[in-house]
Amino acid sequence: MNTDFINICLADDDEDDRLFFTDAFDELKINTKVSTFNDGVELMDFLHHPDSILPNVLFLDLNMPKKNGQECLLEIKKDEKFNDIAVAIYSTSSSEEDIELTFINGANIYIKKPNDFERLKKILSEVVTLNWQYHTSGLNKDNFLMRM
Amino acid sequence: MRYIQLHKSPLFLKIIFIISIAIIFFIGGVTFKHITVLKKSSDFVSKSHDVNTELERLISFVKDAETGQRGYLLTRDESFLKPYLESKNAVKKSFNKVSKLTENSRAQQANLKKLLFYINKRQNYLSKSIYLTEDKNYDKNELAKNLVIGRKTMDSIRSQIEEMMITEKVLLNYRQQEYISTMNYTPLLIYLTLIVTLLLITIAFIKMNRDLVLLKKTINTLTVANEASNLAEIVGGFGSWQYNLDKQTFTFSDNEYRLLGCEPQSFIASSESFYKFVHPDDVNYVRENSINIQSEVNLAPFTYRIIRKDGEIRYFRALGRVVTVSSGERTYIGTTSDVTAEVEAKQMIELRNRDLESSNKELMAFNYIASHDLQEPLRKIETFLSRLVTKDYSNLSQSGQQYVSSIQSSAKRMRVLIDDLLQFSRTNKGEKIFEKTDLNIVLSNVLQELAPTIEDKKALITSDVLPTFDAIPFQIQQLFTNLISNSLKYSKENSAVEIKITATTCTAENEENIPDTIIGSNLYYKIVFQDNGIGFDQEYASKIFILFNRLHNKNEYSGTGIGLAICKKIVENHRGFIIANAIVNEGARFTVYFPVVS
Incomplete structure (x- = not known):
């Protein structure tokens, strides 16, 4: 049964955002298993743990204490065992620099946190059900930023 | 030119000096030679005179001897023999004198030889006559014969002396001729050389004088230049x-x-x-x-x-x-x-630059705060509001529902403000990458972006073929978006929106809108956005480009007063100008000028 779940991870230091995130998945009728982490260090500890089940999609906030999103991204992309994880950047910032840098560092998609719960649900369902192989092969700077 | 002349003239003067010296030496030589000739001639004349006198004396001595002999023969008086004997010596002396005087003339020496022969012969016959008459019974015939020969010899002597005198005269004449001929061209030669020398000296003088004047002028110029440089040094x-x-x-x-x-x-x-x-x-x-x-x-x-x-x-x-x-x-x-002032100014500028850099960094930090930290709480307010509306809206009282929608619109407005501010600060950013930009493509992108609104307003947008030039593409797109959406926003309610975009080129001096102070590139692309909207009072034309300046109440028209400020910033980034003209209720016209860079 475990394989039918889509494993999802979120690393975000903001409690409200974690709440919106889990609420959104609760309301979405998709078979998902959501785990949240308070910062980058927590996330990386989990990922490196041999018993951990690696997520299908990882949502990564950029601005986090201890270890920020960029650092996590670099670490994940360096390690071959994380090759199958699709990394979605999930940030308040929509600055060109952040978008550019995460694109270069190998993130798969960039999501600007929406300011409407309904829209959040829509975006998350879309991202989770995305055909990553197809998306990644045609990835460019224009479709990197998720637009709704 | 002047310096070259000055530089060359010493050589010229040297040549003239050397020529003059040579000529003076030449004249001196010629004069010396001629004076020598003159002295020789005069010597010769006096010598000739001496020769003639001496010859006269010689003949008179011979005559004296003859006279003495004759007197003795007639009187037998011994006293008559005395001059006869004396004359012998006198003749000898006189002859020697003549011989010495004429030692340089071969002809006269030859003549003298002959003369000596005749004189000796005459003296011999004189002695013979006296010897013959010693005997009381001398042969008279013999004596007569002797006397005849003596007389003949005397004639020979006389003719010989005459000949000598003639020879001397001829010689004198010849010398005189030579002297005259020499004296004839000597003054001319001297005169000519004198004139030439004078001429050369005059030329040298003129030249020197001119150089002197030039030198004086140069010295004057130098003095003035020196003073000028002194003054310049003080001023500078x-x-x-x-x-x-x-x-x-x-x-x-x-x-x-x-x-x-x-x-x-x-x-x-x-x-x-x-x-x-x-x-x-x-x-x-x-x-x-x-x-x-x-x-x-x-x-x-x-x-x-x-x-x-x-x-x-x-x-x-x-x-x-x-x-x-x-x-x-x-x-x-x-x-x-x-350069103290310069160095101090530079240090001041460096200090200010450092200040500016740090304040720029602060601004960047503020930008980040605006983009991230300010947006975060706002986003949460909006998200919670959206949750509230979807989940608990029906539980709220009517006034509560009213409040929620008011909060929603305020939050939305705040988000627009933050977004616009971010946009504005982004146009200020340092890195401006210019690349070849086809404005037609930019326009079609903008029209695509604004398609929903255009459709909504049923707007008709027409455009000329737009130019392609070096620009910052995303900024030009922002400019077009802002201008067109402005026209769409401030349209008249009950008539179809028409936006006309025209593009031409113009020169700075023919456009009153371009300030006169513009130097350099004179050619401009002129792009005009003309609409048929509500327009505005021309009085506010320049005000509308100022940040946060709004002509309308925010209840009538949404807006932050940043859009046109961004437009102005973008145009300025491209070293262009933007001008607004409008008539209330007839429409607004925005004219953008971009310099043509060759």
């Missing part, structure tokens, strides 16, 4: 020094002394006396730089500090160059300028 705050590389001597200009805080020429210029003023920390630096003076032609400019006589520290800048004058002497000419 620089001094100059000269270092003669061959003689190893220094000279400082008056102002060089003043720069050091001293009276002009108050101490002897030398490198040592100068180093006394150089700031102790900079002495080695100055020495290092000065070493090159010996080998390099140009002294690279360098700045150092000096301590003036009054103790004030000033910054000096040195610059130099080797100048070789026509005599081959090499002089290092250098200037020292007091």
